[in-house]
Amino acid sequence: MNEYIPYIIFGVTSGAVFGISAMGLVLTYKTSGVFNIAHGAVCAAGAYVFYSLRQQADLPWPVAAALVVCVFGPLMGIVLERLAVAFSGVPTAFKIVGTVGLLVALQSLITLIYGSTSRVFDPFLPQGEAFSVSGTKVNYEQVIILLLGFAAAGALVTFFRLSRLGTAMRGVVDDPALLDLTGDSPTRVRRYAWIIGSSFAAMSGVLFASTQAQIDVNVLTLLVVQAFGAATIARFQSLPLCIVGGIVVGLLQKLVSKEITAYPDLQGLDLATPFIVLFIGLLVIPRRKLVETGRQIRAKAVPPSRVPRPFRAAGYGTTLLVALAIPQLWFVGAHLPAYNQALTQVTLFVSLHLLVRTSGQISLCHFGFAAIGAIGLGHMQGYGMPFALAVIIGGLLCIPPALLIAIPAIRLSGLYLALATLGFGIMLAQFCYGKSYMFGFGSLATERPAGFSDDETYYYLLLGVAVASVIAVLVIERSRLGRVLRGLSDSPVALQTLGLSVNVARVIVFCISGFMAGISGALYGSLFGSVSASTFNYVNSLVILAVLAISGRRVMSAAIVAPVLLYVIPNYIGDPDMNTMLQMAFGLAAMFAAANAQGGWDVPFTRLAERSSDRLRGPAEARLRRLEAHDGPSDKAQPVHGPRVPVTR
Amino acid sequence: MTLVLENLAAGYGGTTVLRGINLVVPPSSVVALLGANGAGKTTLLRVASGLLKPSAGRIHLEGRDVTGSSPHQLVRRGVCHVPEGRGVFPSLTVRENLVLQSVAGNESDAIARAVSAFPRLGERLSQLAGTMSGGEQQMLALARAYIQSPRLILLDEVSMGLAPKIVDEIFEFLAMLAQSGASLLLVEQYVTRALEVADFVYLINRGEIAFAGEPSELDAADVFKAYVGVGL
Structure with missing residues (x-):
C-alpha cells in the first residue's frame, strides 16, 4: 500500500x-x-x-x-x-x-x-x-x-x-x-x-x-x-x-x-x-x-452565389488550367513540394467541409484520422501491398475509430461530439503515435507509387485525386444523404415527421469524412518517403478547422483557398515567426468568421449605415440648408435622403 | 405612470408582427388588450418592457423617450412585466426568486411583503420554485408586481391554465394593485373579467389596433370579430 x-x-x-x-x-x-x-x-x-x-x-x-x-x-x-x-x-x-x-x-x-x-x-x-x-x-x-x-x-x-x-x-x-x-x-x-x-x-x-x-x-x-x-x-x-x-x-x-x-x-x-x-x-x-446549455440555433442555408453560373464555370475552368500549369510557372520552381502538400490536403479540407458546413458537425481530430491513414499506408506498403490499395486501406482504417467516437457522441449533441473528437485526437497523439503499431519511436517508411518519384509527375496524380475528391463531395451534397443533411440544418422537425432518421445520416457522414481524411493523410505521408509523429501534431486539427472557417462557405472555395492558405503561402514566407503570426491571423479570422456565421456582422454594419443615413437628415441636412440660404439653391446642395434600412435581428 | 406607444412596428427576424400601433396607458388606470391568438398581444408587451426592440416608432414613459432601453433599465423606471407562462426561475428556491425580484439591499423587507400578499409563499420559502403547483408559481411571479412597487405593470395572460379559485384570487390581487395607483396593461383570455376591471380597452387584430375606447363602447360583436376574424 x-x-x-x-x-x-x-x-x-x-x-x-x-x-x-x-x-x-x-x-x-x-x-x-x-x-x-x-x-x-x-x-x-x-x-x-x-x-x-x-x-x-x-x-x-x-x-x-x-x-x-x-x-x-x-x-x-x-x-x-x-x-x-x-x-x-x-x-x-x-x-x-x-x-x-x-x-x-x-x-x-x-x-x-x-x-x-x-x-x-x-x-x-x-x-x-x-x-x-x-x-x-x-x-x-x-x-x-x-x-x-x-x-x-x-x-x-x-x-x-x-x-x-x-x-x-x-x-x-x-x-x-x-x-x-x-x-x-x-x-x-x-x-x-x-x-x-x-x-x-x-x-x-x-x-x-x-x-x-x-x-x-x-x-x-x-x-x-x-x-x-x-x-x-x-x-x-x-x-x-x-x-x-x-x-x-x-x-x-x-x-x-x-x-x-x-x-x-x-x-x-x-x-x-x-x-x-x-x-x-x-x-x-x-x-x-x-442537455446543451443556451439557445439552440439552427444554421442558415448558404445563400445562392451572386456570381452567375457561366462566370463561375469560367472561373473554375481557369483555376483548373492554372492548376495544370503550376509546375511550369515561373514562381513555383523549388516550391513545388508545397503545392504537392497542398493538393494532398484538398481531400482533407473538402471532407471537413462536408462535415462542418453540410452536416453541422465538428471534428477536432481530422489530423488524427490523417495520421491513421498515413500509418495504414506505411504498414501496408511494409507488407508489400500496391500503393493504391494501401491508400484505400489507410482510409478504411479510419472508419472504426470514427464509428467509435461518433455513435456515443451523436446520441447527445454537437458539443459533446466536438469534445469527444478533441479528446480522441489528443489521446491518439499522446498514447498511440509512439507505439509500434503506429509511428513507433522513429519514423515510418513510405513510398510513392512506381513511376511518380518525380515531383512534377506526382503533382498531376495528386491533382487528379484532389479533383476526384471535390467531385465526390459535390456528388454527396447532391445525393439523398446530402439532401437529408441540408434538410437537417433547415428543419430537423420536418425531417422527423417525414420519418427520416437523422442520426444514422450523421454517423454515415462522419465516417465518410473520416475515410477521406485518412486518404489525404496517406497521400501526405507518401510525399517525403517517411512519416513521423511530429507531422501529425494534434494542434493542426484545430488549425485546419480555423482555416476552413475562413475559406468561404462553398466546397470549391474550401478546396482551393484553404490548402493554399495553409501550405503554399507559409512556404513562400519561410520565416518561422512570420508563419506563427500567420497562424495567429488564421485564429483571429476564424473567430470573426464564426461570429459572422449567421451574418452577425450585418446588424452592426446596418446600424452604422442607418446612422449615417440619419446623419443626412440631422445636422448634416441642417448644414446643407444653411449653405443653401447663404449661397442660394444649387444643384450640389440638394440633401440626399439615404434609404432607411430596417435593422433586423 | 403613463405609457405611450407611438406608431410602433416590431417583429422577429424578417417577419413584422406589429405595425402602426398607437396605444396609451394613462396614469392609475387599467387598460385591457384583447385579441385573437397570434394578433401580437405578447409581442406588444415584449416591446413595451424592452425585451424586443421596435423596428420603428417610439416608446414614451412619463413623457420620456425610452425607445431602445433594455428591460432592466425599464425595471428601474418602475415597469414590471409578468411574462407569459410561469415567470419564475424553476431551479431557484422561492426565497431566491424573491431576492432577485427585490431591489438590492432591500431583500428581507421584500420577502416579508411578498409573504403578506401571498401567505402561501411563506410556507414554501425554501422550496424550489419549479416544483410548486402552477398557481403557486404564478403567485410567485406576481409577487414581483407588488414588492417592486412598480408604477406600470404589464400582465401577460396571468390567469392561463389555473383553477377558477386561483383565478379569483389573482383578479383580487390585480384589483388591489390597481387601487394602489399603478397602471395596468392587461392581456387576458377571460374577456368579460378583463372588461369588468378595465378603464380602457384596445382590440388588436393581425398586428394592428382595431378598436380603442372604453369598455362600454365596445359591444360583444366587435370582440367576437376581433377574435374570430369575421362578423356575427
Missing part, C-alpha cells in the same frame, strides 16, 4: 488544480452557453504572465499572483464575455470554431513571445515538508494547492447560495430574459461569471506550471482536456462536483501511471485518462442530464 502513497498525494494535488480549472470552465459554459475550448490557452496565458512578472520582471510572487488573478483574469474575462456574446447567435458548430480560433490565436501569440520550447518555472510556494504520511513527505506547496482547491469550491458554493450576484448567475442559467425583467442585466451577470472563470483559469495555469516546475504552452493548453474530464464527472453542471471530478481524474492519472510502468504497451495511458473519463461519461450519463 505504501508505494501508492506518493502517487495518491501527487494525484490529489494535481487533481485540485484540474478542479479549479474545471470550475472556471463549467461556470462560464453554464452562464453563457459557450463552451470555451480555449480555456486551456487562457490558463497558459495566465501562467506566462505570471512567469514574466516574477521571473523576468523580478516582482515578488504574491504581487505577481495578485496581478495575474485580480487584473489579468478579469481583463481576460471581460474580453471573453464580449466574444461569447458574438458567438451566442450562431449554431454550436460555429461556437466551437470560434473558440478553436481563439485557442489557435492565443497559442500562436504565446509561441511568438516566448517560443515553443518549455522553460523552467521556479516553484514559488514553500517547498518545505509539512508532514509525512507513512514515510512519504508532503510539502507545503501540495497542502496549499489542495486547500486552495477546496477553498475555491467552498467560496463559489457560498457565493452562489448567499450572494445576490450568485443567485442572479443561477438565474441567468434558468432564464436570461426573465432575469432582465426582474431588473438585473444578464450581460453584467455574465461578465462577472467570465471574470471569475478566467481568474480561476489563470490561477489553475499558474499552479499547474508550479507543480510541473516548467512552463510549456502545449502542455498548458491541454489543461482544458483535464478540465473537461473533471467537468464530465460534474455532468457539465455542478460546480462543487468539479473539484471532486478534478481529484478523481488526477488520482486516476497518477495511479494509472504507476500501474503501467510494468507494461510498455500501455505507456502514455495516464495522459489519456481524462479522455477515457469523458468517453465513459458520454456513454453512461443519461441523455436528459447532458
Whole structure:
C-alpha cells in the first residue's frame, strides 16, 4: 500500500488544480452557453504572465499572483464575455470554431513571445515538508494547492447560495430574459461569471506550471482536456462536483501511471485518462442530464452565389488550367513540394467541409484520422501491398475509430461530439503515435507509387485525386444523404415527421469524412518517403478547422483557398515567426468568421449605415440648408435622403 | 405612470408582427388588450418592457423617450412585466426568486411583503420554485408586481391554465394593485373579467389596433370579430 502513497498525494494535488480549472470552465459554459475550448490557452496565458512578472520582471510572487488573478483574469474575462456574446447567435458548430480560433490565436501569440520550447518555472510556494504520511513527505506547496482547491469550491458554493450576484448567475442559467425583467442585466451577470472563470483559469495555469516546475504552452493548453474530464464527472453542471471530478481524474492519472510502468504497451495511458473519463461519461450519463446549455440555433442555408453560373464555370475552368500549369510557372520552381502538400490536403479540407458546413458537425481530430491513414499506408506498403490499395486501406482504417467516437457522441449533441473528437485526437497523439503499431519511436517508411518519384509527375496524380475528391463531395451534397443533411440544418422537425432518421445520416457522414481524411493523410505521408509523429501534431486539427472557417462557405472555395492558405503561402514566407503570426491571423479570422456565421456582422454594419443615413437628415441636412440660404439653391446642395434600412435581428 | 406607444412596428427576424400601433396607458388606470391568438398581444408587451426592440416608432414613459432601453433599465423606471407562462426561475428556491425580484439591499423587507400578499409563499420559502403547483408559481411571479412597487405593470395572460379559485384570487390581487395607483396593461383570455376591471380597452387584430375606447363602447360583436376574424 505504501508505494501508492506518493502517487495518491501527487494525484490529489494535481487533481485540485484540474478542479479549479474545471470550475472556471463549467461556470462560464453554464452562464453563457459557450463552451470555451480555449480555456486551456487562457490558463497558459495566465501562467506566462505570471512567469514574466516574477521571473523576468523580478516582482515578488504574491504581487505577481495578485496581478495575474485580480487584473489579468478579469481583463481576460471581460474580453471573453464580449466574444461569447458574438458567438451566442450562431449554431454550436460555429461556437466551437470560434473558440478553436481563439485557442489557435492565443497559442500562436504565446509561441511568438516566448517560443515553443518549455522553460523552467521556479516553484514559488514553500517547498518545505509539512508532514509525512507513512514515510512519504508532503510539502507545503501540495497542502496549499489542495486547500486552495477546496477553498475555491467552498467560496463559489457560498457565493452562489448567499450572494445576490450568485443567485442572479443561477438565474441567468434558468432564464436570461426573465432575469432582465426582474431588473438585473444578464450581460453584467455574465461578465462577472467570465471574470471569475478566467481568474480561476489563470490561477489553475499558474499552479499547474508550479507543480510541473516548467512552463510549456502545449502542455498548458491541454489543461482544458483535464478540465473537461473533471467537468464530465460534474455532468457539465455542478460546480462543487468539479473539484471532486478534478481529484478523481488526477488520482486516476497518477495511479494509472504507476500501474503501467510494468507494461510498455500501455505507456502514455495516464495522459489519456481524462479522455477515457469523458468517453465513459458520454456513454453512461443519461441523455436528459447532458442537455446543451443556451439557445439552440439552427444554421442558415448558404445563400445562392451572386456570381452567375457561366462566370463561375469560367472561373473554375481557369483555376483548373492554372492548376495544370503550376509546375511550369515561373514562381513555383523549388516550391513545388508545397503545392504537392497542398493538393494532398484538398481531400482533407473538402471532407471537413462536408462535415462542418453540410452536416453541422465538428471534428477536432481530422489530423488524427490523417495520421491513421498515413500509418495504414506505411504498414501496408511494409507488407508489400500496391500503393493504391494501401491508400484505400489507410482510409478504411479510419472508419472504426470514427464509428467509435461518433455513435456515443451523436446520441447527445454537437458539443459533446466536438469534445469527444478533441479528446480522441489528443489521446491518439499522446498514447498511440509512439507505439509500434503506429509511428513507433522513429519514423515510418513510405513510398510513392512506381513511376511518380518525380515531383512534377506526382503533382498531376495528386491533382487528379484532389479533383476526384471535390467531385465526390459535390456528388454527396447532391445525393439523398446530402439532401437529408441540408434538410437537417433547415428543419430537423420536418425531417422527423417525414420519418427520416437523422442520426444514422450523421454517423454515415462522419465516417465518410473520416475515410477521406485518412486518404489525404496517406497521400501526405507518401510525399517525403517517411512519416513521423511530429507531422501529425494534434494542434493542426484545430488549425485546419480555423482555416476552413475562413475559406468561404462553398466546397470549391474550401478546396482551393484553404490548402493554399495553409501550405503554399507559409512556404513562400519561410520565416518561422512570420508563419506563427500567420497562424495567429488564421485564429483571429476564424473567430470573426464564426461570429459572422449567421451574418452577425450585418446588424452592426446596418446600424452604422442607418446612422449615417440619419446623419443626412440631422445636422448634416441642417448644414446643407444653411449653405443653401447663404449661397442660394444649387444643384450640389440638394440633401440626399439615404434609404432607411430596417435593422433586423 | 403613463405609457405611450407611438406608431410602433416590431417583429422577429424578417417577419413584422406589429405595425402602426398607437396605444396609451394613462396614469392609475387599467387598460385591457384583447385579441385573437397570434394578433401580437405578447409581442406588444415584449416591446413595451424592452425585451424586443421596435423596428420603428417610439416608446414614451412619463413623457420620456425610452425607445431602445433594455428591460432592466425599464425595471428601474418602475415597469414590471409578468411574462407569459410561469415567470419564475424553476431551479431557484422561492426565497431566491424573491431576492432577485427585490431591489438590492432591500431583500428581507421584500420577502416579508411578498409573504403578506401571498401567505402561501411563506410556507414554501425554501422550496424550489419549479416544483410548486402552477398557481403557486404564478403567485410567485406576481409577487414581483407588488414588492417592486412598480408604477406600470404589464400582465401577460396571468390567469392561463389555473383553477377558477386561483383565478379569483389573482383578479383580487390585480384589483388591489390597481387601487394602489399603478397602471395596468392587461392581456387576458377571460374577456368579460378583463372588461369588468378595465378603464380602457384596445382590440388588436393581425398586428394592428382595431378598436380603442372604453369598455362600454365596445359591444360583444366587435370582440367576437376581433377574435374570430369575421362578423356575427
